Amino acid sequence: MPLPRVHPALAPLALVAIALLSGCGERAPATSGDRVPPASNAAPDADASALLFEGARVFDGTKDLGVVSVLVRDGRIEAIGDTLDAPDDVRRIDYDGHWLIPGLVSDHSHLGNTDGTEHGDRFYTRDNVVRDLRRFQAFGVTTVTSLGINGEAFYDIRAEVNGDPALGAYLLGAGPGVGVPGGAPPAANMGLTADLIARPTDADGARAAVREQAERGIDIVKLWVDDLGGNAPQMQPEVYRAAIEEAHARDLKVAAHIHDLAPATDLVVSGVDVIAHGVRDAPVDDALIDAMRRNGTWYIPTVQIDEANYLYAENPGLLDEEPALRAALPEALRTQFADPAWQERQRSGDNIPAAKAAVEMNLRNLRTLHEAGVRIGFGTDSGALPHRVIGFAEHRELELMTQAGFSAQQALTVATRDAAELLGLDDRGVIAAGRRADFVVLDADPLTDIRNTRRIQAVWQAGQEVGGPVTAFEID
Ligand SMILES: [Zn+2]
Incomplete structure (x- = not known):
């Protein structure tokens, strides 16, 4: 030929x-x-x-x-x-x-944790996880990382869907993940009734938790390092350092949920592979930037996570202006978003000023880190709560990235080639x-x-x- x-x-x-x-x-x-x-x-x-x-x-x-x-x-x-x-x-x-x-690649989402306007681990069933993977896929997200809070069914579901593209997006995940007793992730807020999250109290416990989840076959280790605004105990450095060491000994990457600059910097210095949310309490500084560049640490900004608290209530017109948003919403959520009383309650919520400040700081830090050459991954935390809308959140995140100074082309490269590279997947992310x-x-x-x-x-x-x-x- x-x-x-x-x-x-x-x-x-x-x-x-x-x-x-x-x-x-x-x-x-x-x-x-x-x-x-x-x-x-x-x-x-x-x-x-x-x-x-x-x-x-x-x-x-x-x-x-x-x-x-x-x-x-x-x-x-x-x-x-x-x-x-x-x-x-x-x-x-x-x-x-x-x-x-x-196909877009999400490095940070959640599955089977919502149903209509409700959320909680009682929804983690095979059918709900597959339903969510179909939602991602319909919106062009063909590889999804369920970054923690996965139930026991995760391993069987992954084997099933990854053998049949018609079922939904290709699935990777962190298993349940590793958090803190009485702290992050907050069991009550997240609706964790069974709470399968490992919550070790010391370094030995952290090693055992990572060992156990690694032996089940997780793709990545998830840690939560967050004092929830000073309202909860934060994972101690000796605990996360032991977890990171154990994960690396087993060739697993570690992604850490953070909110604040101080733990983010110490996690990077301690060898964490992925910062799984943007820094939202303070401008990033040279200590963080230098450590991330030196270690090749990834940064997933998830700007949409805080914006989701007010975007839909403040912009009810989006339901008509954005056909893709309408399609992404379950009927119950569409009805809620269209309800003027709900919109008013949301808009006047105590949490809204802080959410807006978090978005501004997240965008500012994303711009700084991108310009400094730090490696950026792609995710939104979609699926953790109902208003973090699976499918639409990803497209909105791309738009937010352009507000932080990315060209459309750069944002797309993050959501495809780079997001796959973060996961160590060299068989996708580019058309080649x-x-x-x-x-x-x-x-x-x-x-x-x-x-x-x-x-x-x-x-x-x-x-x-x-x-x-x-x-x-x-x-x-
Ligand atoms: Zn998350």
């Missing part, structure tokens, strides 16, 4: 594509120099499982490739180029006039040969207006069409 003619910007990818064509889907060993495999090896068999996406303008996770074709086989991207030779019976999918971006075929198809250009990521026409995960126009999505 003739060589695929490849977009000039993709020259390095061309070799990878050829290597894959010769390797029956296996990752082929690197070929030397420009040597090209013999044509007989390179010609793909006629195969109905091959898909050719044509006509769309492709943002590959780092840059705009222009209009190129993408050949997919067995759930993976096989080649990208201006004109690709495809098997005769390839299924051609015409996305003329559309935009293709990688050899990667999973996880795509979001958009009706409008996300690089000229980041809000266009909400204009979803279709979602593909591992080469399967798993979602259609987002405005047609129905949860209930």
Whole structure:
């Protein structure tokens, strides 16, 4: 077969594509120099499982490739180029006039903790977790990290959904996580009746907790290090240092929930891998920045977490202006958001001034850390509470990132390539040969207006069409 003619910007990818064509889907060993495999090896068999996406303008996770074709086989991207030779019976999918971006990756969300306007661990069932994974997927989030507060069913659900893209977004998780006796995460506020969170009191207890969760098969360790505004005991340094040490001995990363600068800095110095929320009590300083850069620590701002306390009550018009928001809301929540009495109660809540100050500080710190070259991950804490709206929160977070000085392209790179890298996933996050075929198809250009990521026409995960126009999505 003739060589695929490849977009000039993709020259390095061309070799990878050829290597894959010769390797029956296996990752082929690197070929030397420009040597090209013999044509007989390179010609793909006629195969109905091959898909050719044509006509769309492709943002590959780092840059705009222009209009190129993408050949997919067995759930993976096989080649990208201006004109690709495809098997005769390839299924051609015409996305003329559309935009293709990688599936979004959430590094910080929660699953099975809400139902309508209610929340709590009593909702952690297989069906509710799958329901939430379908919601993420419909909104283009094809990989989701459930960062703590997972029930016993997590491990079986993960095995089930990760074997079948039609069920929902690909799932990773932290198991229950590690918190503090009588402290974070607050059992009463979070509706934790069973409270499976490990709450060790000393270093030995912390090691045992991490060991136990690691042996169950968690993907990442979650710690809560937060005194809840001075209202609760905070995890002691010897406890989190022991947890970090035990996790690293088992090749697991550690993500820490924080709110304030002081614990964030000590956690980074102590080797934590991920700061799982933005610093919201004070401007970040050189001590934190230097330590994060030195250690390559990730920072997930979750700006939307505090904004969710007032955004919908203060902007009831969003329900009409944002078709994607309407589609993201369960019926009970949509009714609540439209209720003037609820809006008034929310707007006059004691917590609102602090939430607004937290958003301002979070945006300011995000700008500082981004400009300093700190690695930024992507998450929102969606799903922990009902108004942290699964699916919509992610698109809103992208917009908030642009308010902190990110270009639309930079924000998208964080939510795709970088978010996958944070999780150690080298098989997704970019549209490139050899990667999973996880795509979001958009009706409008996300690089000229980041809000266009909400204009979803279709979602593909591992080469399967798993979602259609987002405005047609129905949860209930
Ligand atoms: Zn969280």
